[in-house]
Amino acid sequence: DIQTTQSPSTLSASVGDRVTIACRASQSISSWLAWYQQKPGKAPKLLIYRASSLESGVPSRFNGSGSGTEFTLTISSLQSDDFASYYCQQFNSYTFGQGTKLEIK
Amino acid sequence: QVQLVQSGAEVKKPGASVKVSCKASGYTFTGYYMHWVRQAPGQGLEWMGWINPNSGGTNYAQKFQGWVTMTRDMSSSTAYMELSGLRSDDTAVYYCVRYHNAFDIWGQGTMVTVSS
Numbered sequence: 001d002i003q004t005t006q007s008p009s010t011l012s013a014s015v016g017d018r019v020t021i022a023c024r025a026s027q028s029i030s031s032w033l034a035w036y037q038q039k040p041g042k043a044p045k046l047l048i049y050r051a052s053s054l055e056s057g058v059p060s061r062f063n064g065s066g067s068g069t070e071f072t073l074t075i076s077s078l079q080s081d082d083f084a085s086y087y088c089q090q091f092n093s094y095t096f097g098q099g100t101k102l103e104i105k
Numbered sequence: 106q107v108q109l110v111q112s113g114a115e116v117k118k119p120g121a122s123v124k125v126s127c128k129a130s131g132y133t134f135t136g137y138y139m140h141w142v143r144q145a146p147g148q149g150l151e152w153m154g155w156i157n158p159n160s161g162g163t164n165y166a167q168k169f170q171g172w173v174t175m176t177r178d179m180s181s182s183t184a185y186m187e188l189s190g191l192r193s194d195d196t197a198v199y200y201c202v203r204y205h206n207a208f209d210i211w212g213q214g215t216m217v218t219v220s221s
Binding site for chain 2: 001034036043044045046049050053055087089091093094095096097098099
C-alpha cells in the first residue's frame with residue numbers, strides 16, 4: 001500500500017499568518033489527494049479534492065497544490081475559525097496522513 | 106439536503122459484534138460508493154472499506170478483512186457496517202462517508218465503546 005506522510009504534526013500560528021502543511025505519498029498518486037479540516041467532536045469537512053480543486057463553499061484562502069508525490073495545503077491568512085486539525089488523504093489506497101493540529105500561538 | 110444519519114452510540118463487551126447503520130437522504134443512494142472510516146479517541150482517521158450500494162460489491166482494507174462486513178438496503182437507502190470479535194482497541198467513532206470526488210458528505214459519527 002502507498003504510505004501517506006504528513007508534516008508537521010503540530011503547527012503554532014497567529015491570526016493573519018500564512019501557513020503551509022505538507023503531505024507526501026510513497027509512490028506517485030497523480031492528483032488523487034484531498035484535504036480535510038476537523039474540529040473537536042465533529043466529523044471531518046472536505047476542503048480540497050484532486051489536489052487543487054476547492055470544494056464548494058470553502059473560503060478561497062484555502063489552497064491546495066502539488067502532484068505526483070508532493071502536496072501542500074496553504075491557508076493564506078489565518079482566521080480564528082481555522083484553528084483545527086487537518087488531514088490529507090490519498091485515493092490509491094484511501095489512507096490518511098497522520099494529521100496536523102493547527103494551534104493558536 | 107444531502108445528509109447521512111447514523112445510528113446511536115453503542116457499548117459492547119469484548120468478543121461481541123456491533124452493527125452501525127447509515128441512512129442516506131437528499132441524493133440517489135445507489136449513485137455513490139459509501140465508505141467507512143474510524144477514529145480512535147485522540148487519534149487519526151483510518152479507512153475501513155467501501156460498498157457499492159448499487160451492486161453490493163465491497164472492498165475492505167486488508168486490516169479488516171475477515172472481521173468487517175458492509176451491506177446495504179436499497180429500499181431504505183441505508184448502509185450498514187458490522188464489526189465482529191470486538192476488542193478494546195476497536196473503541197472509536199465510526200463514520201460513514203459518501204465518495205464524490207473525495208469524501209464529501211460525512212455522517213455524524215457513531216461512538217462504539219468496547220469495555221468489559
